[in-house]
Amino acid sequence: MMGNVTFKKGIHPPTNKEHTAALSIEKLPLPAQVVLPLGQHIGAPAEPLVKVGDEVATGQMIAEANGMVSVPLHASISGKVVAIEPRPHVCGHPVPAIVIESNGADRLSPDLKALENLEARSAAEIRDLMKAAGLVGMGGAAFPTHVKYCPPEGKQVDYVLLNGAECEPFLTCDHRLMVEKADDVLLGLQAFMKAVGAPQGVIGVEANKPDAIAALQKAAVGLPVTILPLQVKYPQGEEKMLIYAATRRVVPSGALPIEVGVIVNNVATAAAFGRYLRQGLPLIERIITVTGAGVKNPKNLLVRIGTLVEDVINYCGGFTEPPGRIIMGGPMTGPAVYRLDIPVMKGTSGLVVQTRAEVDEPHVLPCIRCGKCVGVCPYNLLPNLLGDYAEHEKLEEAEKYGVFDCRECGACAYICPSRRPLLQLIKNSKQQITAARKKG
Ligand code: SF4
Ligand code: SF4
Structure with a gap:
């Protein structure tokens, strides 16, 4: 495979990553409260295991998976369960959520333990661990990871392909993750490969992140993993485009990547699993990028799942002016939200705050058949x-x-x-x- 590969067609929007690309990941202080929707993933919402008034520890399972296409939910702070009720959600209507008030102690659940001895674990055990960690696709799709790693009987997986393209304008959370947590990415990738017996791992990274490429290359020495520079183009990280760029395999219309022997995950998902194996910490926090002309101090932040948008924005110095729109995720595909009491979830990669001038809706004209x-x-x-x-x-x-x-x-x-x-x-x-x- 050659360097700076890509797919056909696509666009070149301004990347707007310069505001945060060089900013190290900062830890957001513990929030006073978290709101944890039971449905943060594709599939059936989790079923609560706690009731109002219960004391919970950080990392404790508070809701169990409800079937195959579902994952458990864990407390992202320690404290008291103060409500289990519908709360505002990015989808536009309230959804059931567990609300925890912090006791300020961040007391870890005694059940958490490192699980690193990969060699001793079977493929089935690794898949069970993915589910136990509450792992979902962290690039935005939030599809339960363990389901992807159950290929149809007899289907060979040739590549586990990690998406480190981060082609969405403004976002730099995956960039910083690859620079600062490359070892976690590689450990998670090795576990993914073992879960399906894949002989090759590939991490695709757009060529505008040379420091991330260097960090991953260093962490991958001696492993059957290729770090693949990709051309800077949108949507380079789109699953089927990434597969074509990396392998020249074309996923047929209506088919899944497994059809061509590939499984794709985001680098953040791999890093979260690597960290789970290393420390026993399930998916209770993630890195997000907070940026855009409407926020005073753009940052890359490590945030507990369930932290409200308001707490994140306040930590970043507040708005520069009354905002026009807040986008959860990147501006090309992310939904707009118009309230601040919505929580950061497992699939939230960023908050892009636009000013009113930026969102003035332009006048829509008829199609001029320009093609x-x-x-x-x-x-x-x-x-x-x-x-x-x-x-x-x-x-x-x-x-x-x-x-x-x-x-x-x-x-x-x-x-x-x-x-x-x-x-x-x-x-x-x-x-x-x-x-x-x-x-x-
Ligand atoms: S949004 Fe759909 S139709 Fe439009 S360019 Fe993307 S894939 Fe094609
Ligand atoms: S062909 Fe019509 S719809 Fe397509 S870009 Fe041109 S004006 Fe827009």
Whole structure:
């Protein structure tokens, strides 16, 4: 495999990473309270094991997995359970959550112990540990990790591929993680490889992070792991694009990466598992980037899961002016939130605060048939047509033209000179088709 590989098409938005790329990870002081939604992952929400009034320790399991596609939830601080009730959530409506008030002690659960002796562990044991750690995809998808590592019978996994591209503008949390926690990334990757008997590990990193590449290369000496520099291009970290760039394998429409012998995880997920093996600490904290023109002191922060957006923003010096929009995650794909009592979750990679001037909605014009959206779509779709079909509710045509192959990267909407809300239109079509299917 050659250096600086990439995929076809894509865009080059300003990266805007210079505000935080060189800032070391800071630890956010313990919050007074955390709000832990039971559903922070794709699949069934966890089932509470505690009740209001219970004292809990940091790292203690407070909700158990509810079936195969589910993960347990752990207390991210020590203190008292003060509520189990619906609380505001990034999805836009309240969802059931366990609320813990801190006792300030951060007392660790006595059940936590290091689990590092990988050699002695079977593949099945490693998968069980992934689930016990409450591990989910930390790049935003929040898919339970152990489920990915149960390939269909007889399916060989050739590569475990870690996504360190961090192609979303503004975000630098994975960059700092790779620089400062490279050993955890490599330990987690080795465990992932062992869980499926994969002979090769690859970590794809955009070439604008040479210090991260150097740190990973140093940590990978003697291991069957390749650190692969990628061209700086959006959406380089999108799963199927990353697989193509790293292996030249094409995942067929509607298929999963396992179809071509690859499993993909984010570098933060691998590091969280590495840390769990090393220290016994389940997924109770994560690194996020807090940035944008609307926040006074941008930072990369290590934050306890369940910390409210308000506490994070206050630690960063507050807003520069009344904010126009706060995006949870990166600006290309992350949802906007308009309140501060929403918690940071396992899949939250950042908070990008935009000023009002930045979010002034531009006037939407008719399509001028310039073809730019077609020229950038990495999935070779026709976003202009999909947009038309959505506007006219031609759902059959939208399906025929591959609306479900759209990975919602937002490149088409970004490039459109008429400012057509193509991504939103495509999402609407998908929702309508899915709802119609459910009705039968
Ligand atoms: S149609 Fe979907 S996959 Fe293609 S550029 Fe637009 S958002 Fe991305
Ligand atoms: S980029 Fe916008 S204006 Fe150009 S063809 Fe696509 S939808 Fe139409």
